[in-house]
Amino acid sequence: MISYFIRRLLWLVPVLFTVALITFVLMHTAPGGPWDTNPLAKRVDPRTEEILNRRYGLDKPLWQQFTNYVWNAVQGKLGPSYRLRGRDVEDVIIERFPTTAKLGLISLALALIVGLPLGIISALKQNSVVDYLSLFFATIGTAVPNFVLGIFLIIIFATGLRWVPVIANDWSTWRPWALPSIVLAAGTAAYLTRLTRASMLEVMNQDYIRTARAKGLAEIFVVLRHMVRNALIPVVTILGPALANLVTGSFIIEYLFSVPGMGRLYVTGVNQRDYSMIMGNTLFYAVIVALANLGVDVTYAFLDPRIRLEK
């Protein structure tokens, strides 16, 4: 088990290295440097540009810029931002990440609260009205892009009913969080509903359920102790990637609702060609995704001994 874990952890190194390389190459094939984003503005004079380039290490050959970057990144230093003067990328990420993580966690909690019971009930009452309604909800939730759903909710609840502000200034109260977390949760809730339902239906036909009933166990215990417990195994394993999806997938929602999190940082960074900001954020996101995937594999290996024994 431990050797499996270590092997998977070591595999992160080439993965992250490649992600960094791809991002670096792409950012540097883009025509134009970080100092000339706006073609209409006055160009930075050559002398200043030279000083700037030297200060940020942009005068060195590309491969050296890359190795320097990787070496620093390993030590947790993601370099100074090109746009936010006097700020280091890692500081900005540390400052913004809690907001994004909070949004992700609220959404995951919402998705679980809605998705699990809905999945369980619709499996128990298969082909009933409840089942059809929850399937309908699940289809809408997976099919409609989350920013489109966000648009609908903004128009109904913010510009229409005025229950919540369209653009919030104060993020310390619960009001501005309501819409973005609901929108972000919708897709995951729908997915969880479908997964739980399918998994429950599979478990319900197992022999041990018949045995449990045959020995006279009260139905509520059959459902909770034997069905739900076993049906949740595949659900548990997707929680890691679900959270990773919520965190990395939130930037369009953050952009739509002006949430002061990492996602907005990323979008502005991209628009301003803030190389170090884009690189740093991408790497950070990739680490989250990779750790989440690692989490699933380890959970699986823990739950299913057959996987551990494989090469």
Place this chain on the structure above:
Amino acid sequence: MTTAVRQKNALQTTFARRERSLWGDAWKRLARNRAAVSGMIMIAAFVLIAIFAPWLAPHGPLEIFPQNSFRPPMWVHSGNPARNGDPSFPLGTDSVGRDVLSRLLYGTRVSLVVGLIPLFPILVIGISIGLLSGYAGGQMDNLLMRFTDVIYAFPGLLFFIIMVTALRDTALGKMLNGLLLLFVSLSLVAWVGVARLVRGQVLSLKEKEFIEAARMIGADTGRIMLKHLLPNSLGPIIVAAAFLIPTSIMTEATLGFLGLGLRPPTDPHAIFPTSWGSLCLEGYAAINSQPYLLLAPAVCIALMMLAFTFVGDGLRDALDPRMID
């Protein structure tokens, strides 16, 4: 044809049992699925709209009516004559006075094209690598699968954003108003899922007796791959392809909404004048005063996504009732 032969034929048709193939059964299951059928009808309607947009649209998609900017849909009557709905602009006009309905009709083209065209490179690359990896096994398999692992770890939308930002102003980024770059980006990422799927299928199929039999009678590797392994993995591949379409459409809409979609064309007769994602972005600027500008393209995106998802779900149920996701 002699009478005897004709009689024999007639006898055969009378007594022969109606043939039932795997695909015929699947098609019947699909045709019984009401959601899938309505999805197919909607898609057919979208295709017709996309093709006949120039005849259906009341105005040119880029034509500006300066006197008629910010008109609401025709059924809205606000009291102010300049802000009343006007039947010549059924869904109203945008901030500079372009007809919303016409722009929406033309926008159908981009979404359909983005959903369908990248499908071919994705399937070709994904199927080839999956077949190769699964059938060859060993070092080759290991190498290819580690490569797909890396791409899997790259958050998709992030990759699209970086790719489009980086290459937007290059020659590639300018072709087809930036659509080509989008096709390339989508293809580079999405083949991975198909490759993994095909590999999994091949791994389980290649130990089966009929493959062994084929090998025994001297079929070469290429024949086994294309005539035996591929046709038998086709079901899951079709289902995966059906779900790739809405994913691509969603990606285009999202990028468009972030301002990274279609480049605004200068030619008034451009084939792809605008996309629903870009229309959402334009509408977002006027969300408080004219919410319908945002609502209209959002409804279109939602409808098209639902249509393709219904068909995808139907195909999944028809081709493999046991498959969960």
